[in-house]
Amino acid sequence: MDRETTAGRYRRFAEFEARGSSSCYELWTLGIASDRRLLSLIDRLPVEKRQPNLVLAAARYLGVAEASFPEFRDWVFQHWDAVAQVVMTRRTQTNEVGRAAVLVPALAQLAGSLALIEVGASAGLCLYPDLFSYHYDDRDVLHPAGGASGVRLWCATSGKPPIPDRLPEVVWRAGVDSNPLDANDADEMRWLECLTWPGQPERLRRLREAVAISRSRPVDVVSGDLNETVAELVDAAPQGATVVVFHSAVLAYLSTDERRRFERTIRGLPCHWLSNEGCGVVESVAAQLPTPAQNTPGRFVVALDGVPLAYAGAHGQTLDWFRRAASP
Numbered sequence: 001m002d003r004e005t006t007a008g009r010y011r012r013f014a015e016f017e018a019r020g021s022s023s024c025y026e027l028w029t030l031g032i033a034s035d036r037r038l039l040s041l042i043d044r045l046p047v048e049k050r051q052p053n054l055v056l057a058a059a060r061y062l063g064v065a066e067a068s069f070p071e072f073r074d075w076v077f078q079h080w081d082a083v084a085q086v087v088m089t090r091r092t093q094t095n096e097v098g099r100a101a102v103l104v105p106a107l108a109q110l111a112g113s114l115a116l117i118e119v120g121a122s123a124g125l126c127l128y129p130d131l132f133s134y135h136y137d138d139r140d141v142l143h144p145a146g147g148a149s150g151v152r153l154w155c156a157t158s159g160k161p162p163i164p165d166r167l168p169e170v171v172w173r174a175g176v177d178s179n180p181l182d183a184n185d186a187d188e189m190r191w192l193e194c195l196t197w198p199g200q201p202e203r204l205r206r207l208r209e210a211v212a213i214s215r216s217r218p219v220d221v222v223s224g225d226l227n228e229t230v231a232e233l234v235d236a237a238p239q240g241a242t243v244v245v246f247h248s249a250v251l252a253y254l255s256t257d258e259r260r261r262f263e264r265t266i267r268g269l270p271c272h273w274l275s276n277e278g279c280g281v282v283e284s285v286a287a288q289l290p291t292p293a294q295n296t297p298g299r300f301v302v303a304l305d306g307v308p309l310a311y312a313g314a315h316g317q318t319l320d321w322f323r324r325a326a327s328p
């Protein structure tokens with residue numbers, strides 16, 4: 001990644017992430033990848049701040065219209081200083097509740113009532129998997145015990161994932177993030193909205209619904225580094241509950257040494273470990289993937305206690321279960 005050019009990074013985003021999900025982002029990022037002047041502006045940012053998601057969200061936060069690439073390009077030239085300032089002060093903290101759909105079949109394999117701990121939780125919106133409604137292939141529909149949820153998730157599956165009859169019971173939830181976002185802070189929630197992509201009204205709608213759930217049932221997301229905090233959080237979980245530490249789209253932000261440290265730590269704690277990360281991100285999981293040729297950018301892998309269970313769409317839109325995955 002470090003050696004990838006900015007043009008390559010934007011092209012890869014267009015082809016593997018935005019294509020089929022946001023035609024506006026696909027056109028903008030393909031345009032940027034071929035525009036020397038825009039690329040040279042983006043290259044003035046620190047490398048970790050050149051992420052397409054971050055730069056485009058900053059422009060949208062400042063009001064760029066969902067217009068053609070030439071209009072977008074002119075707007076960015078006129079407003080570059082402000083865009084760069086937002087990029088430097090904000091982070092990619094996309095809180096994607098859709099990812100709960102790819103976690104539920106794994107959670108449902110665990111016995112007992114769950115104490116959920118999310119590391120890299122952003123605003124903590126993925127900590128309510130028991131309060132969302134799920135549609136797997138429009139066939140298997142799951143609702144919370146109290147009835148249908150305002151957060152409705154659709155997930156296309158293959159390989160017959162073990163969709164449970166009912167949602168797991170969650171008795172306790174907690175999270176940690178290096179920069180927790182506050183669901184009651186309107187500006188922080190507007191930033192989260194800008195991190196969803198144009199042309200995805202359903203994603204925006206479910207984000208807003210999840211924020212409403214979080215406001216009515218606040219969860220404690222502490223501020224800190226996941227490596228420094230996870231043991232304390234596991235220790236704080238109630239006796240008798242099945243403790244699960246999970247994370248989605250987080251470990252890619254850590255160095256290789258930090259990721260290894262996390263895996264060593266989590267394997268030594270009295271908890272289950274549920275990961276949902278890009279295919280190459282957790283080394284020990286990547287080494288077991290049955291079809292390395294399928295490790296395409298933009299694809300995640302769900303693993304329970306270090307055992308890969310399925311490939312997943314980055315926003316939880318697909319779940320391709322490995323037929324021969326080992327049981328936990």
Ligand SMILES: C[S@@+](CC[C@H](N)C(=O)[O-])C[C@H]1O[C@@H](n2cnc3c(N)ncnc32)[C@H](O)[C@@H]1O
Binds near residue numbers: 099224225
């Ligand atoms: C892309 S967001 C994903 C949020 C959430 N897991 C989800 O799937 O919706 C990544 C989050 O990880 C957090 N993060 C990155 N490195 C971290 C670290 N070392 N310790 C705690 N949180 C971290 C970021 O602040 C950000 O909120």
